[in-house]
Amino acid sequence: MQKNIAQGNLIPFVSVQQMVALIDSLGVEAFMTELAGYIEEDFKQWSLFDKSPRFASHSEVGVIELMPTSNGKAFSFKYVNGHPGNTRHGLQTVTAFGVLADVDTGYPVLLSEMTLLTALRTAATSALMAKYLAPEGADTMAMIGNGSQSEFQALAFKAMLGIRSLRLYDIEPAASRKLQRNLQDRGFDIVVCDSAQAAVEGARIITTCTADKRNATILTEQMVGSGVYINAIGGDCPGKTELDPLLLHRARVFVEYEPQTRIEGEIQQLAADFPVTEMWRVISGQADGRRAQDELLVFDGVGFAVEDFSALRYVYEKLSDNQGYDKLDMIADPDDPRDLFGMYLRLAPSRKGEAA
Amino acid sequence: MQKNIAQGNLIPFVSVQQMVALIDSLGVEAFMTELAGYIEEDFKQWSLFDKSPRFASHSEVGVIELMPTSNGKAFSFKYVNGHPGNTRHGLQTVTAFGVLADVDTGYPVLLSEMTLLTALRTAATSALMAKYLAPEGADTMAMIGNGSQSEFQALAFKAMLGIRSLRLYDIEPAASRKLQRNLQDRGFDIVVCDSAQAAVEGARIITTCTADKRNATILTEQMVGSGVYINAIGGDCPGKTELDPLLLHRARVFVEYEPQTRIEGEIQQLAADFPVTEMWRVISGQADGRRAQDELLVFDGVGFAVEDFSALRYVYEKLSDNQGYDKLDMIADPDDPRDLFGMYLRLAPSRKGEAA
Numbered sequence: 036m037q038k039n040i041a042q043g044n045l046i047p048f049v050s051v052q053q054m055v056a057l058i059d060s061l062g063v064e065a066f067m068t069e070l071a072g073y074i075e076e077d078f079k080q081w082s083l084f085d086k087s088p089r090f091a092s093h094s095e096v097g098v099i100e101l102m103p104t105s106n107g108k109a110f111s112f113k114y115v116n117g118h119p120g121n122t123r124h125g126l127q128t129v130t131a132f133g134v135l136a137d138v139d140t141g142y143p144v145l146l147s148e149m150t151l152l153t154a155l156r157t158a159a160t161s162a163l164m165a166k167y168l169a170p171e172g173a174d175t176m177a178m179i180g181n182g183s184q185s186e187f188q189a190l191a192f193k194a195m196l197g198i199r200s201l202r203l204y205d206i207e208p209a210a211s212r213k214l215q216r217n218l219q220d221r222g223f224d225i226v227v228c229d230s231a232q233a234a235v236e237g238a239r240i241i242t243t244c245t246a247d248k249r250n251a252t253i254l255t256e257q258m259v260g261s262g263v264y265i266n267a268i269g270g271d272c273p274g275k276t277e278l279d280p281l282l283l284h285r286a287r288v289f290v291e292y293e294p295q296t297r298i299e300g301e302i303q304q305l306a307a308d309f310p311v312t313e314m315w316r317v318i319s320g321q322a323d324g325r326r327a328q329d330e331l332l333v334f335d336g337v338g339f340a341v342e343d344f345s346a347l348r349y350v351y352e353k354l355s356d357n358q359g360y361d362k363l364d365m366i367a368d369p370d371d372p373r374d375l376f377g378m379y380l381r382l383a384p385s386r387k388g389e390a391a
Numbered sequence: 392m393q394k395n396i397a398q399g400n401l402i403p404f405v406s407v408q409q410m411v412a413l414i415d416s417l418g419v420e421a422f423m424t425e426l427a428g429y430i431e432e433d434f435k436q437w438s439l440f441d442k443s444p445r446f447a448s449h450s451e452v453g454v455i456e457l458m459p460t461s462n463g464k465a466f467s468f469k470y471v472n473g474h475p476g477n478t479r480h481g482l483q484t485v486t487a488f489g490v491l492a493d494v495d496t497g498y499p500v501l502l503s504e505m506t507l508l509t510a511l512r513t514a515a516t517s518a519l520m521a522k523y524l525a526p527e528g529a530d531t532m533a534m535i536g537n538g539s540q541s542e543f544q545a546l547a548f549k550a551m552l553g554i555r556s557l558r559l560y561d562i563e564p565a566a567s568r569k570l571q572r573n574l575q576d577r578g579f580d581i582v583v584c585d586s587a588q589a590a591v592e593g594a595r596i597i598t599t600c601t602a603d604k605r606n607a608t609i610l611t612e613q614m615v616g617s618g619v620y621i622n623a624i625g626g627d628c629p630g631k632t633e634l635d636p637l638l639l640h641r642a643r644v645f646v647e648y649e650p651q652t653r654i655e656g657e658i659q660q661l662a663a664d665f666p667v668t669e670m671w672r673v674i675s676g677q678a679d680g681r682r683a684q685d686e687l688l689v690f691d692g693v694g695f696a697v698e699d700f701s702a703l704r705y706v707y708e709k710l711s712d713n714q715g716y717d718k719l720d721m722i723a724d725p726d727d728p729r730d731l732f733g734m735y736l737r738l739a740p741s742r743k744g745e746a747a
Contacts (some may be wrong), residue, residue, distance in 0.1 A: 060740075099466050136470075143470065383415040
């Protein structure tokens, strides 16, 4: 770790409000563009990363996951849950927080909210992959599924790919109206469509990100022409997919980390030997991205721990000394490590003033 | 989870100072006695727990571990590092913090320091096991290794077993003096000895807890008579043991969770089929603890995730409404879960006062 804003036992903490302020001060588009640079840098150093499967604790109503990784210098993990029924009780379906730590000392150096940060890193990852995979000159994106991730996707593709025209479709018209309203002063030309078929007309980039928790077919093989790039990020857990298998068979498919995507991604519908390309190979120049303008390419994105690592690393670097974060008294700091009890005695309210 | 002091997006956080205050208000001995009751309760419900191996990220200088578990109602994990070289830079060898979460919602309900809490749960666990395994009427304990865990062990054995006499030995005499000083007004009769051999004389309970990071022999077979209980807690990672294998062969050996102790405990020195008994079986009446007063019994303790779970559960129950903790704005809380970006716009400082 190059920087040290952590001071021994006091661990920097970035709250939701502080994350909002950090994003606001940098600008949403600049934040995601810079973050994409960090993700790109980490994907270029793919072999350094400890790529563990995520740890998942399942119950009847949801899942709690820990997603750890390390590049040998820093260690990170994200805590994230998924509870589809939570909205019935006024709670969020997904909440997340994460920790960055220094491998050399084992000390945590950052605790951060990650609900917002995950939305930003997901969109930054999508736009980064599109830089390598989208057809040249595409300026129109169809967005099928206009939920909580959609504004971030639109802004990342605007900032990094030059997308100016959006064609929206959601099974709930209110979601499209919400997206249109939230983006109204961001310089987009927005058309709300009444079907997925209508939305993809003339769009050379298609983002699918619906909330449907089953094997759905948002895009059929017939709906998509050649020379298109599909940013498929809504199929991200077992039993949840969005694309027609025939469409995948016609395309070249790109993934983050193959063992995880085989389980969680669109390709869970296909044979285990269906060929895919890991994006770190494209980003580091070891495999082709787009070979011709008329190819159909698919990024089957599920979200990987390295992206969370990059995001925490980016936020950590952006914090200025004593600004934009709190400090948590989270790590006991006895003067003599063999004398933890002595520390307790010195700090105990009932003992204050006594010689320990 | 029965209690709900967490308020949606605000997560209770217990700092080091707040943990000190909580321990101080309850009393160290009462805290450990009550905590032992929670551990006992959880060991009785052993089959409910998701018993995963800990996740470990190793480097040349140390290890960072995540220790998750769940009983189907609550989920917990502890972050803990081990960096022996840290003391050279004025840092702690081991730091820890942990999270308790509600399985039904996936929301974290408590973030807590766990350096102090781990010391307390380790001693509470030792004394709990001794209730089932120590010879009747033992009032003298030898303590070999007088480091940061020793005061907690002494006080837990005083509170739960009635130990009044301590016989101390440490390779560094300053450590024994520190232990003696810290316990001076706690009602013990303390003798500092100049060898392990001298310390164990007349003691029917022996606690070994040295810091030596190798396969050492703190107790040889010849040093220990019959009718003794050894609380062996210092051998807790691969390559770190304290007991003579011949001593283990003469004893009946008890463990927390056999698959983990085979790797980390004293029994790593023995064949994989050396018989051991898991303590949950003794605690729930399915296996014998002590059968006769003249038996030699060993608790080969390494620390298990369920004990951390019990400790977080205990602290959570002890927090009173709005007292003894802070509240962290750690979980994003949009009014409409599909409108995370709208929440961002409403909270963004540059947007304040605008209609979003």
